Amino acid sequence: MRRLLCWLVAAILILQCAAVAARPYSLDDLLRHEDTGRMLVDPGGRWLLFEKYESHLAMQRQDRLSLGQILRARPYIVDLHGRGPARPLLDDDQPGTILLGFSPSGKRIAVARLQGGAFRFGIMLLASGAVQWWPYAPVHDGFHPVHSWLTDDRLLILSQRDDRPAAQFALDWPPERPMRERWDRTAAGALAVSISGSGRYLRDDGRSQQQLLMVDAVTGAAQALATGPFAQMQPSPDGKYVALLKADRARQPSADQMVREDDSFHSRHLLLLDVASGAQWEPCSDCSLPGDPRWSDDGAHIGFVADRNGRRETVMANMARHVVMSAGPVRSASLDGCRLSPHQDVPVAARASVTPTDENISFSVPMACTRPPAMPGTIWGAVSWHVGTGGVIVERPTGGVIRVPWQRPEAIVSVQSSDIGKGGAVALRISAASGRSALFLADQGKPRFLMAFNSFMRDVEPAIMRPLVHPSADGSPVTSWLVLPPGAKGAKGLPMVVIPYPGQIYSDVAPADQQVGRERFYTNAQLLAASGFAVLLPSIPMPPVLPDTGFDFSAALAPAIEAAIATGSCDPARLALWGHSYGAYGVAMAAVQSRRFRAVVASAGIYDLAATAGTFGRAMRLSPEEGLNVAASYAWAENGQGRMGVAPWKAPGRYIANSPIYQADRVNVPMLIIGADRDFSPVEQGEQLFSALFRQGKDAQLITYWGEGHVIGSPANLRDFYARVIGFLADNLAVKARAVPVVAAAAPAIPASSARQ
Known part of the structure; x- marks a missing residue:
């Protein structure tokens, strides 16, 4: 009983908000953010295992953001028959290990570890904590099983047969090694060539092979049951x-x-x-x-x-x-x-x-x-809850309530539960508006505290998020969201940054990915609001096929902008746009259609719909034998976000009318164009748009980050990215942005723009 009281007191102290001065959300909060991953309970109901996603700063390599759910994962174990907190499953200093599944009796647990350039399979004996790593690289995509236990001592594994990375890793794998090998062959006078074919020259050979292995969990001996491109x-x-x-x-x-x-x-x-x-x-x-x-x-x-x-x-x-x-x-x-x-x-x-x-x-x-x-x-689901005396009262889906200690009526944004075993035991994840959260285990007794996340964010004051209900350009009612700086509920005349993503329709619930408790590395409204800007997240219905005369993106944005201006919080003379990916395409189109914006930021965008269709991308160019997904790039333009309806040669006028590069002479606003050399959105697209503006002597900057993909993730690059974006917006909207506390780096010097002059 004394141990139980000690752990409950510890949970209360961790969750308690001291009387500290509130501060705005910062980029360091984003980089240090922690979260939970998969959670498993052994068949016997003795052990609970879960993955903790450590800070992004803990990743072994900072150029593999898309592999973060592996590189950040650290497994923890909880004895369900005891009362102590969670403890690390492995005695290692680095994250990078994920949970796969228990053996039939729960005696063993299969895991996988990504370390350096190797992804390896391991088996742990829970009684002793001993783990053995085998030279098998599981074909892991995060959604489908890669193994199956037959008995406590035998299991099946789907593994790579050769040293080539699995398809899900190849897109985010540094290309230096295969490129250097080919360059070296050419330098030595040897053959270095890639071959692709179409029609009667179509090839389907040379693809990497996988094996279905039957593995002895004790010795690691393996027998191949099947081999092929699985x-x-x-x-x-x-x-x-x-x-x-x-x-x-x-x-x-x-x-x-x-x-x-x-x-x-x-x-x-x-x-x-x-x-x-x-x-x-x-x-x-x-x-x-x-x-x-x-x-x-x-x-x-x-x-x-x-x-x-x-x-x-x-x-x-x-x-x-x-x-x-x-x-x-x-x-x-x-x-x-x-x-x-x-x-x-x-x-x-x-x-x-x-x-x-x-x-x-x-x-x-x-x-x-x-x-x-x-x-x-784990399958997390929202549950009904309210704040009561001494804590949070959570309603069980099966009846009854759970009282979770939570001192001080701190704003709570969500409570989620997951059924974890027999006897009605559930895991509870409680998240506060500040971005911190806590994990509890609740059975028939009092809730048991397991772990706190993001305690360093306890004094963060998030931005104010206000719904705006208004008619869209096509007359249908939609909800957009206005994000205001912390503490600026009654502010007037703020500079406003519009972050559109054409086709995005928001609900009457505040966008989850724009909360401080989420990990949004691009177009982060919380960071902009913390820097003193109002931010508009507009709902923009889109037609299935864009018109031959070009879709009017500026007109599609107008209803949401007018609704935001009508609140009195935003200055109609100080408006800017920031779009990422397809959003970058949208803001570039708006820049050629309207003069109401004083600055435009376009990151990782596509600006010539026809020129993008059919490009290979880095991974496909290096290994065409793994598959020429040419159809996918054409489909993006025809049937995907490009909304062209047909191939370029069937409606060239439609492609031209809806591509900002062919209308660059109509851009009359300073543009900050951002790209990365490993992005699947071709970096050449940003270079082409910049060059068109450079050719005309227009105000523009081109920023290229090296070793990055579609989303900038390496800490120094990300700090520079936000410092430049915030500095560019502040310069052109004539404001003193609070870039230093938000980004923790002074904004680079930017020449005064002609718009500001």
Whole structure:
């Protein structure tokens, strides 16, 4: 009991807000931000494991931002039979280890570690804490399982066969080694060449291979059960079979049909393997799977959506009899059977595109499939809560309440829960408006404190977020958001920065990714507000295809801007734009259409829609044998955000009218153009726009960051990035921005602009 009281007191002290002066959110808060990752409970209910995402500053390499959920991950363990706090699972000084899954009894846990250039598989014996690392590189994408335990001593692993990085790592892997090797071969007089083909020259050889391995968890000895270009594995619930998706046949898009961004260069074929006998079976050899298969709960059947001979259909295979049945899609959802998706089992935000017609068609097969297909782990859900005497009162989904100690009525923005095992035990994650949060374990007794996150942010005063309900340019009612500096609730005449992302429609709930408790490295409204700017996040409905005369982005922005000005908080004479990625394209178009803005910042953008379509990108250029996803870049322009509807040669006028580079003579506002050499949005696009302005003697700056991708992430580069953006905006909007406390670096000297003069 005394130990319990000690831990509760510690939790209260950590969560308590001392009487300290509030301060604005800063870039250091962003870089130091901590979070939680996956959470697993062993089958016996004894051990709870979870990943803590350490500060970005703790990453081994700062040029791999997209791998942050691996490089920042540090696993912790909690004894559910004890009362102590969480403790590190491994005795190492660096993060970079993720949790994969428990063995059937919970005796062992599979993990994976990214260290240096190697991604390796490991197994820990929980009783002793001993871990063994094996020379197997799991094919990990964060969404699908890479292993399957057969017994406590045997498991299956989908592993890379050679030293080449897996596809999910290749996009963020530094290119120096393969480039240097090829340059050195040329320097020595040897051959260094890459070959791509189309039509009868189409190639599908030379792709990296993966292996399905059966591994002895004690000795590490492995037996290869299957080898091929496997993209993922799905074990059956009973462990008898494994479904392997092969990406092994090159294909090209139809010249007469619109392509989608998630159309792959390789067809995806299903290979089924009997674990005991090693027998292999392709239930539909002439089918390509646009989505992922689903197993029946008993493992006797597998169902999937298939594309065959130009027709999309559902297929169900009987594993014992090797019998296949198929049927077409239906227009309404069926309550019976197993629902199938024509998309891969990844979150919608991670998918490249969703064709609207896909959502109106349902696919199902007559089998039960309640088991989730994705990787095991925590599923957080919002719960009802209120602040009561002495803490936070959380309503259990199954009835009753949980009282969590939380001293001082600090503003709380969310409470989430996750069912973690038998007996009604749940994990609770409570997040405060300041950005700090805490993790609790609640069973039938009093809540147990596990860990605090971002305690250094306890004195942060976030920006004020105010909804603006207004009609859009097409007349439909929408909600935009006005973000004001901390403590500036009644401020008047603030300079305003508009951050548009065409097609983004906000709800009546404040945008989660613009809160101080989130990790937004680009167009961060909290950092701008902390620097003294008002920030507008406009909802901008977009048509499915842009007009041949060019879409009027400035007119689409106008309703939200007028609604913000009507509050009295913003100065209509001091407006600026900042867009990132597709948002950069949008602000560049607005810059050629309107003179009401005094500064425009465009980062990681595309400014010539036709010139972007078909470009390879760094990873594809270095390894074309891994797949020429040319269709994806064309689809971005045709069917994706570019909204052109057709290929460039079918409507060249439409592409020109909707590309700011061809209207650069109409830009009459200072522009700050930012790019990076590893960005998949070609850095040449920013150079082209800058050169067009340079050719005319217009006010512009081009900033290029080296070793960065689509989002600037290395600390020194990020500080310079925000210092330059804030300094540029302050210079052109004639304000004294508070850049030093927000960015922790003085803004670089910027010549006075002609607009300010």
